Amino acid sequence: MKILISADGADLEARVANRFGTSRYLVIVDTETGDFDAVPNPGISGQRGSGMQAVVLAVSKDVKAVLTGYCAPAICNQLEANDIEVLTGLDGRVREIVERYKQGNIGKRTGTGLQTLRREPKIGSAAFIGAIRNSVNQFAGILPAFVGVVLLIGLFHTFVSKDFLASIFSGNVALDTLRSASFGSILAGNPINSYIIAGELLKYGLSLVAVTALIITWVTVGLIQLPAEIAALGTKFAILRNVVSFILSIPIAILTVAIFNLVKG
Structure with missing residues (x-):
């Protein structure tokens, strides 16, 4: 057993x-x-x-x-x-x-x-040493994420040009939002990466609605992780959840930007 x-x-x-x-x-x-x-x-x-x-x-x-x-x-x-x-x-x-x-x-x-x-935590040298060890382990755990962010920014600037982005994003807010949501659904990795990519896309002139849709689908839709989700939650639920999350990502992105603009004044 x-x-x-x-x-x-x-x-x-x-x-x-x-x-x-x-x-x-x-x-x-x-x-x-x-x-x-x-x-x-x-x-x-x-x-x-x-x-x-x-x-x-x-x-x-x-x-x-x-x-x-x-x-x-x-x-x-x-x-x-x-x-x-x-x-x-x-x-x-x-x-x-x-x-x-x-x-x-x-x-x-x-x-x-x-x-x-x-x-209640135990007070003493053993507890102190344990706390230090846990802190070091946590730092070691997040260090790859920081390194990955730096590398991702470098790779983005090196391999992604304005011409390449222009060939994907037409400047039409509706189409760009749909394409961004699709990319977010396919891509995988730490959510921090989505913020970096979104920030770079904003610099290249992509609309805030499209960028927001990318972040939302990156976090809520996971085609790459879908097999694991199916195994844990069942095929019907996993597929339905991902489809609904994708569909709702676009109106949520629009609503988020609208509220942001109202607050911004």
Whole structure:
């Protein structure tokens, strides 16, 4: 039987992570053989739908139980819908939690384990060192995003010319908005990238409505992530959600710019 524990590290001595969806690692343990596999959590980025990627991983690995500190209600529902038991409110080393589970010393927890996030911090050198370590890890996690932003700006200026943009965007607000929304639906990556691209497009003269539509669809529509969303939420819902999000992105963009102009005066 396989169980999955959210963890801060890639071994059995790591501590159980507070959150399932955004923990650094997901440690999958075979309770019969003792073998384990530490998989980097695909949801660590915290982007839209990232928690569902962790659900897809758990399902694909044939996990029967998830043990963690806290699990968001939507994630819990998806796990339980796939016959995966969710045990929350846990703390300690992964090895200890595995042994407790094998011995039947972990009772069924109600709720999502929110109390785990609210426990009082321990005061002392160990807690201080842990806080420093977490800060360093968080900085290391966002550093690639900053580097990516710098590289993206450089690549945009190098490879995207005014002539190229003119061949795509005609200057017609309606058509440009539709095309921008389409690009946003296809492109993927950190939402920060959409802000950078949108800012550069504004400099090239693209309308604010079109740029807003691009940002909205980038965040709410995900054709590249669609297979993972289908696996987690079902084909009908995933397709319907993406279609509705795309259709609504254009009127929302128009309304947003209209309100902005009113406020701006």
